[in-house]
Amino acid sequence: MSDQNPRRKTMSPEDFDIRGRRSFLTGLIGLGLATTGITALSLQSAEGDRIPGALRNVHDFNSAIWQAWYSPDRLAPTFDPSEARPIRVNGRHGVREEIDLDQWTLDIVGPDGNTLDTLDIDDITALPFEAMTVEHKCVEGWSEIVTWGGTAFANLAALYPDAAEADFVNMRTPDGIYYVSLDRESMLHPQTLLAWELNDRPLTQLHGAPLRLATPLKYGIKQIKRIAQIEFSNVRGPDYWTERGYDWYSGL
Amino acid sequence: MSDTMAPPGDTDTDDFDGPTEVLAVEKHPRAIRWMHWFNFPILSVMIWSGLRIYWSFDFTRVPGEFGDNNLIPNGFYEALELDRKLARGLSFHFSFGWLFVLNGLAYVLYLAFSKEWKHIVPRIADLKNIPATMLHEIGLRDAKPAQGQYNVMQQLAYSTVTLMGAIIVATGFAIYKPTQLWWLTTAFGGYESARAIHFLxxxxxxxxxxxxxxxxxxxxxxxxxxxxxxxxxEDVPVGSASTHVDIDDEEVANV
Structure with a gap:
């Protein structure tokens, strides 16, 4: 009672009836617009995409915001290695069949499409080693603390300084079944590793032996296993889960 | 709310014996009404798309043992077609989330600048009315404690729900960008904790x-x-101070 404004607005009952009819009409139109809008949006399908085109645009809009906000100085929290846990195999695309690890090689391709180099695992493991214990996050919502061992991608990129100026890094498995494309900034982040160890042991084939991507900047869908080709490119390459309706940037 | 003893709009006329007239009295300003109704479809889409995300990993589920031990049974997801639509769920959630944030910001700013936050934040002195208000609500007490726009239980509910809205936005960002906003995620006890709070x-x-x-x-x-x-x-005392609004000249109301 006390904090009720004594000069409350009032109107005559007759005017209130008119206002009621107008409000009812406004409400009906609003309800209609909201229902048709949301229904139309969810029925909208863009060619070659699994989500409505308008929402794909919002994904890209969001990416632009977070890419602008991005800083290589912001690091994912790290944990004590004793907190690392075994992690389940969630995706088998591109690693379903066993390969002969001794036959594996890694092609480095430049922005012009030419192969710059072909490396074997000894070339990779000769790069500076580091281990990091971070929370690995799946786009499905689960997470697990694991220790990755490998070398910062930046160490490899430093070997090809001209090519590494390119905007995107596109990677694929030997069979070409799985492929991802990542932005240059995330790839050069100090916590983005080319990993050959998981929880202090060599990677199993289902976890991506002999070499996979490991980064707390992206969901697991971007952390490609069993990399056969790394292409520095100014063109955003194909991305397996983006083609299936997920956000391309998928930045954490 | 439901008492029939008092005339409509009881509290203002309880002690008034003079002549009254029936007038339409303003209850909710236009801004509040628009934000209230905007919130309904936005929050509906957020919960619906959120369940599509939640389906793919229920935090009560143990990794590696898919299918068992869910808080929400699979039949619920299947009946509402919330299963196997993670990508769509994410795309709706990260789009409509901005609308929820904007509407919530507008609401909080409106309350702050109009001083109407006083309507929904209970005064310490009014907290003693909690038992009486509850007894009145469940019909065990006739008399209704004095109140302003809302009774103390309503005030607690509306201010709590506003706070919960703020927490759901903050935890949402914490699990959306746990590396770039690691300090926010840490503030909520880490990624899994923030996700659990978001759900709760x-x-x-x-x-x-x-x-x-x-x-x-x-x-x-x-x-x-x-x-x-x-x-x-409402029945109001004749001649009681008020700003009369004419239906076709609403600007008068703002004088």
Missing amino acids: MTVGLVGFFLIHILQVVRAGFSNFWSMVTGYEL
């Missing part, structure tokens, strides 16, 4: 919604209608 806040909002609907039904149509039109018919 949703349960809280759904709980609020159910009680809200029940109370609106109990309060009756004219109370509901006042959130649409802004006004409610």
